[in-house]
Amino acid sequence: MWAYIIKRLLSLIPVLFIVSIVIFSIIHITPGDPTSFMLGEEATETELAAARTQLGLDLPIYEQYLNWVKKAATGNLGQSYHMNMSVNEAIMSHIGPTLSLAILAEIVALCIAIPLGIIAAVRRGTATDQTVMGISLLGMAIPSFLLALFLVLLIGVKLQWLPVAGYRPLESGLWNHVKYLIMPAISLGTIQAALIARMTRSSMLEVLNTNYIKMARAKGVVEKRVIFNHALQNAFLPILTVIGITFGGLVTGAVVTETIFNIPGIGSLIINSVSKRDYTVIQGVVLFVTFSYVMINLLIDILYGVIDPRVRLEEN
Amino acid sequence: MEVKESTLALSKARKKLKKEQQELLKKRFFSNYSLMIGLVILSILVLLSVVGPFLIGYSPYEMTVNNRLQAPGANHLLGTDNFGRDLLSRIIHGSRSSLGVGVSIALITSVVGLTIGLYSSYYKRLDNILMRICDGLMAIPGILLAIALMAALGPKVENVIIALSIVFTPSVARIVRSAAIVVREQTFIEAMKSQGASSSRIIWLHIAPNVLSPLIVQATFIFADSIIIEAALSFLGAGIPAPAPSWGNILYDGKLVIFNAWWMTVFPGVMIILAVIGLNSLGDGLRDIMDPHYKKIKRKRTRKSEKERAV
Numbered sequence: 001m002w003a004y005i006i007k008r009l010l011s012l013i014p015v016l017f018i019v020s021i022v023i024f025s026i027i028h029i030t031p032g033d034p035t036s037f038m039l040g041e042e043a044t045e046t047e048l049a050a051a052r053t054q055l056g057l058d059l060p061i062y063e064q065y066l067n068w069v070k071k072a073a074t075g076n077l078g079q080s081y082h083m084n085m086s087v088n089e090a091i092m093s094h095i096g097p098t099l100s101l102a103i104l105a106e107i108v109a110l111c112i113a114i115p116l117g118i119i120a121a122v123r124r125g126t127a128t129d130q131t132v133m134g135i136s137l138l139g140m141a142i143p144s145f146l147l148a149l150f151l152v153l154l155i156g157v158k159l160q161w162l163p164v165a166g167y168r169p170l171e172s173g174l175w176n177h178v179k180y181l182i183m184p185a186i187s188l189g190t191i192q193a194a195l196i197a198r199m200t201r202s203s204m205l206e207v208l209n210t211n212y213i214k215m216a217r218a219k220g221v222v223e224k225r226v227i228f229n230h231a232l233q234n235a236f237l238p239i240l241t242v243i244g245i246t247f248g249g250l251v252t253g254a255v256v257t258e259t260i261f262n263i264p265g266i267g268s269l270i271i272n273s274v275s276k277r278d279y280t281v282i283q284g285v286v287l288f289v290t291f292s293y294v295m296i297n298l299l300i301d302i303l304y305g306v307i308d309p310r311v312r313l314e315e316n
Numbered sequence: 317m318e319v320k321e322s323t324l325a326l327s328k329a330r331k332k333l334k335k336e337q338q339e340l341l342k343k344r345f346f347s348n349y350s351l352m353i354g355l356v357i358l359s360i361l362v363l364l365s366v367v368g369p370f371l372i373g374y375s376p377y378e379m380t381v382n383n384r385l386q387a388p389g390a391n392h393l394l395g396t397d398n399f400g401r402d403l404l405s406r407i408i409h410g411s412r413s414s415l416g417v418g419v420s421i422a423l424i425t426s427v428v429g430l431t432i433g434l435y436s437s438y439y440k441r442l443d444n445i446l447m448r449i450c451d452g453l454m455a456i457p458g459i460l461l462a463i464a465l466m467a468a469l470g471p472k473v474e475n476v477i478i479a480l481s482i483v484f485t486p487s488v489a490r491i492v493r494s495a496a497i498v499v500r501e502q503t504f505i506e507a508m509k510s511q512g513a514s515s516s517r518i519i520w521l522h523i524a525p526n527v528l529s530p531l532i533v534q535a536t537f538i539f540a541d542s543i544i545i546e547a548a549l550s551f552l553g554a555g556i557p558a559p560a561p562s563w564g565n566i567l568y569d570g571k572l573v574i575f576n577a578w579w580m581t582v583f584p585g586v587m588i589i590l591a592v593i594g595l596n597s598l599g600d601g602l603r604d605i606m607d608p609h610y611k612k613i614k615r616k617r618t619r620k621s622e623k624e625r626a627v
Contacts, residue, residue: 014448014451014452015448015451015452015455016452016455017452018448018449018451018452018453018455019452019455019456021452022452022453022456022461023456023464026464026465026467026468027468029468029469030468030469138593140596141589141592141593141596142589142592143544143547143548143588143589143592145548145551146567146585146588146589149567149570149571149574149581149585150581150582150585152574153574153578153581153582157574157575157578164574164575249457253459255459255460255463255552256459256548256551256552259552260571270460270463270464271463271552271553271554273467274463274466274467274552274554275553277467279467279468282463282464282467283464285460286456286460286461286464289457289460290455290456290457290460293455293457294455
């Protein structure tokens with residue numbers, strides 16, 4: 001088991017190395033250098049040079065990279081050019097709304113996907129099954145930001161059931177908090193639901209075809225019990241993986257959704273930094289999200305190995 | 317005499333067999349619903365973007381202040397936007413840029429990905445380096461990498477193509493590589509080697525043709541994905557720059573007036589969904605026809621796309 005975990009951890013090193021190089025180079029492929037955006041067009045050459053020295057931009061490129069990586073490895077992502085705070089502070093002040101949204105979206109996705117997936121598997125080949133699968137195919141073709149816009153038109157503008165945009169922190173009351181997040185969560189969650197439903201269906205079908213299910217039925221276990229106790233429990237492992245993967249996707253996918261609904265999360269942070277050319281923030285956010293994303297996937301892989309020994313053995 | 321007759325019969329039988337095979341292929345082609353649906357949708361969109369601009373009387377840039385935000389009607393079939401520009405004209409011109417960008421990205425990623433995939437399947441050491449780079453690039457969420465690259469390069473059509481090509485090339489390289497490794501182990505490659513064929517001859521003339529079908533399938537999916545991400549980037553203001561019409565740009569303008577003008581959101585949105593459904597079913601159909609092992613690749617693809625789908 002430990003060998004498996006260590007092997008997985010080691011495989012991360014080259015990936016993170018490449019990721020850091022890619023993200024670091026992004027700032028250096030820009031035409032001109034960041035100091036001219038920071039200080040504006042009126043800045044004199046001496047001011048620019050001073051700023052360059054202050055930011056360490058006059059050092060050779062590999063030294064700049066090493067400095068950046070050293071700092072990033074200790075969790076220091078640098079200073080924002082425009083906001084009066086460090087990148088860490090900027091991320092921390094924006095992570096709450098994104099996490100709230102992602103959790104709510106995941107709940108929406110599960111509430112839709114798991115029941116539908118089970119029904120489709122149990123009634124395999126019937127009209128119900130085909131309808132569910134047809135809808136999920138459509139769901140996978142609609143980008144979530146379009147669904148979000150359509151929801152705004154229908155529920156926000158036409159029916160006026162929910163606020164069109166904005167965000168209220170949790171402190172202002174649970175309902176107030178959730179009310180503003182319902183539409184973004186539905187738009188993100190429904191798209192994920194399409195995938196989870198497919199996974200649930202295929203995973204359930206696989207289990208329902210096994211001998212021990214036949215055995216359970218043969219000895220007269222009630223069908224409900226067969227499905228929920230015998231089948232679903234065993235079908236849950238692959239479903240869990242998809243849930244983990246989609247959760248990572250939700251955090252990044254929220255970028256566009258957040259801008260549509262004016263939610264002050266990580267997505268809004270990076271979009272605002274793009275328009276202000278605040279490169280340290282862009283770098284920091286991309287690095288932070290990628291790192292969390294890689295870590296979530298690693299955790300799922302390890303969990304998978306813990307729960308299902310076959311996965312570990314296959315690796316070796 | 318007898319020999320001649322028998323060869324004649326043989327060639328006849330061969331011709332018959334060939335004809336039957338062609339019939340079978342035709343049957344398979346036309347009975348493949350998703351392929352047919354994809355082809356129909358896509359041809360309509362392509363036709364619209366090629367011929368459309370000559371058929372409508374309005375320019376996509378001409379602003380008439382009096383005609384701002386007109387609802388769809390007889391004068392302007394799909395209404396006008398917040399600058400008084402004809403929406404139908406903008407959507408049709410927009411399909412040119414959206415499809416154009418998608419095709420360019422699909423072509424570039426195919427060529428570059430094919431090259432990387434083939435060489436890394438053939439040279440072990442190169443493989444280690446190139447695949448680690450691909451892993452690293454694929455670890456960064458696609459939309460974030462695209463946004464960061466666009467921030468660095470600046471909003472221009474060419475830069476959208478460059479940025480999205482960087483985002484999508486690793487997935488092509490991976491698919492080509494895994495297909496090419498299987499081919500490399502076949503005996504006919506071994507035979508080529510023992511006859512002294514050069515590496516580049518083996519790679520380009522003997523391995524490459526055998527990995528084309530998964531490549532083409534993947535290219536159609538990338539076409540669809542790049543339409544989505546290009547629209548998302550333009551919608552965020554980091555894609556194709558402002559006055560030029562693209563589906564994402566129209567949505568960006570539409571968001572500003574979403575309370576007054578539903579048509580500016582619904583019509584470009586429907587076009588994007590149509591294009592994506594068309595391309596996805598084309599890809600599914602092509603895979604069913606060309607690739608007998610499609611089930612394996614399908615599973616791989618959904619695993620990758622699960623991560624990206626959130627856009």
